[in-house]
Each structure stands twice: as C-alpha cells, then as structure tokens.
Amino acid sequence: xxxxxxxxxxxxxxxxxxxxxxxxxxxxxxxxxxxxxxxxxxxxxxxxxxxxxxxxxxxxxxxxxxxxxxxxxxxxxxxxxxxxxxxxxxxxxxxxxxxxxxxxxxxxxxxxxxxxxxxxxxxxxxxxxxxxxxxxxxxxxxxxxxxxxxxxxxxxxxxxxxxxxxxxxxxxxxxxxxxxxxxxxxxxxxxxxxxxxxxxx
Numbered sequence: 049x050x051x052x053x054x055x056x057x058x059x060x061x062x063x064x065x066x067x068x069x070x071x072x073x074x075x076x077x078x079x080x081x082x083x084x085x086x087x088x089x090x091x092x093x094x095x096x097x098x099x100x101x102x103x104x105x106x107x108x109x110x111x112x113x114x115x116x117x118x119x120x121x122x123x124x125x126x127x128x129x130x131x132x133x134x135x136x137x138x139x140x141x142x143x144x145x146x147x148x149x150x151x152x153x154x155x156x157x158x159x160x161x162x163x164x165x166x167x168x169x170x171x172x173x174x175x176x177x178x179x180x181x182x183x184x185x186x187x188x189x190x191x192x193x194x195x196x197x198x199x200x201x202x203x204x205x206x207x208x209x210x211x212x213x214x215x216x217x218x219x220x221x222x223x224x225x226x227x228x229x230x231x232x233x234x235x236x237x238x239x240x241x242x243x244x245x246x247x248x249x
Contacts, residue, residue: 171223
C-alpha cells in the first residue's frame with residue numbers, strides 16, 4: 049500500500065487548521081511552511097517575488113480561512129540609497145492555490161533619513177571663494193578667469209537616492225549662478241564658470 053504524503057500546500061493548510069482565525073503569533077513557523085509551498089501558488093512570481101524573500105521578512109500575518117494575508121518589506125528602493133522599504137500586502141488563498149499582491153503600497157522607514165542639505169549657504173560660500181580666486185579642493189581653476197566646480201565634492205553622492213541627489217545639485221547650481229551673474233560672471237556649461245574679463249585701459 050502506497051502511503052500518501054501531503055504536499056507542501058496541504059502541510060501549510062494542516063498547520064493553519066490548528067489555529068483560530070486571527071493574527072498569527074508564530075510567524076517564523078508559518079514563513080517556513082509558506083516558503084516550501086510558495087512555488088505551488090499561481091501568482092507567486094508577481095512583483096518579482098520568490099520563496100527566498102519570505103523568511104525573516106514577512107509580518108502582520110493573519111489567518112482567515114481559507115486565506116492567509118501578510119505584509120513583506122521590499123528592499124529594492126534601499127538598494128538605490130533610499131532609507132525606506134516598500135511594504136506590500138499579499139493574500140494567499142489555499143483553496144484556489146493562488147497568491148496575489150495588493151496594488152497599493154505603503155512605506156516603512158528602516159533607517160535614519162539623510163540630513164537635509166541647505167544649498168543656499170553652500171552656494172554663498174562657493175561664490176565667495178570663486179569671486180576672490182581662492183584655492184579650494186571643491187574648485188579647479190582651469191585659467192585665471194575660468195573655474196570648474198567639482199560638484200561631487202560639494203554635494204557628494206554617497207548613500208543618496210538619485211532623484212534626491214539630482215534635485216540638490218540642481219538647486220545648488222541655480223543659487224550659485226544667480227550670485228555669480230550679479231557679479232558679471234557667466235555659465236559656460238554645467239559646473240564651469242567664467243569671470244568677467246577686465247579690459248586694460
């Protein structure tokens with residue numbers, strides 16, 4: 049006689065059947081069972097999801113037969129420098145053997161926000177150095193009247209989301225160029241500026 053072995057979805061269902069419909073306390077146990085069963089669910093690869101992302105990252109797990117819902121932190125944005133993780137909510141139907149994410153998300157702050165950068169004082173400082181022809185690591189004098197602003201040294205790109213970095217640098221340039229134009233300087237191209245040429249009498 050062949051002994052019947054329940055598949056991974058049935059093993060998950062058997063464990064959940066011992067629980068009352070409510071928030072699940074033993075999330076680690078459910079995550080382990082869910083990880084084994086995950087490839088069996090239709091929709092399991094939606095939003096780039098796979099079973100290896102479940103263990104240690106799901107929370108707020110609720111059992112409401114025949115469905116189990118959970119939230120999971122998605123860290124894709126953090127790989128790009130964000131301090132927040134996208135929180136997705138999934139619904140798994142054990143009878144239909146389906147798993148689908150909700151289309152609306154929220155965000156969770158996982159690390160300290162980057163400190164604000166106030167570009168006006170920075171621009172005023174750099175403008176003063178440029179007007180007085182001062183040597184500084186953030187400035188590279190190409191000629192006596194032409195200087196390049198080393199923008200990566202003024203506003204570094206370390207651990208900053210790209211959109212935030214672009215916005216900061218854009219605001220900095222706008223303030224700097226306004227200050228320089230008042231003194232007769234002009235922009236040659238991004239980060240490269242020319243002082244007014246004083247004609248000999």
